[in-house]
């Protein structure tokens with residue numbers, strides 16, 4: 590198995606007034622291609638900070654970040670955006686769909702950012718992804734006309750549309766009831782079985798059964814890996 594992600598001694602500080610708050614403390618971590626990783630730990634332990642920094646939504650202050658063996662620690666802003674678009678699909682607790690765009694255009698947006706495909710090819714991909722989450726009939730709906738579970742499925746279709754190898758999910762079931770949560774977890778499990786590497790932040794111990802690897806954070810360090 591090969592490492593898709595390797596972190597070596599990363600440090601992350603937040604500036605609060607004149608103080609520095611040390612949130613990730615010399616954290617090292619290896620994630621293999623095909624893993625379904627659950628990042629767990631108490632509120633405030635740095636889970637979201639870790640995920641966001643891995644996805645270049647935030648940055649590490651020190652240490653080394655290798656992606657497929659390549660050093661991506663010091664990418665510039667354009668390279669970071671390109672890296673994100675190409676390699677990572679994001680799923681959030683509150684879905685983060687654009688409320689003023691219909692379902693079709695929400696899913697199409699990453700393809701427009703990428704700028705490689707014409708309209709016909711984009712349409713084919715959007716419909717394919719919508720079908721894979723079972724919501725092809727909702728193409729013209731606005732996000733707020735859908736249930737929470739349906740909105741999360743649309744967000745998953747959007748995360749998949751650029752065919753990323755990695756899915757980052759921050760509490761993807763946090764806003765859903767338990768039955769809908771199970772549906773979303775089954776969908777993620779299928780994606781993992783199809784070869785996507787998934788890194789998910791959760792508080793919910795019941796979801797550990799879906800993981801191939803659990804990383805427990807405590808006070809900014811990995812306290813346990815299984």
Ligand SMILES: Nc1ncnc2c1ncn2[C@@H]1O[C@H](COP(=O)(O)OP(=O)(O)OP(=O)(O)O)[C@@H](O)[C@H]1O
Pocket residue numbers: 603604605610612630631632633634635636637638639
């Ligand atoms: N922008 C920021 N500025 C200052 N401190 C921050 C900032 N973002 C997060 N923190 C602090 O860093 C710590 C880690 O936050 P983070 O959101 O990563 O934790 P978490 O484990 O994901 O928590 P939760 O489970 O509650 O979402 C917390 O103590 C938080 O208050």
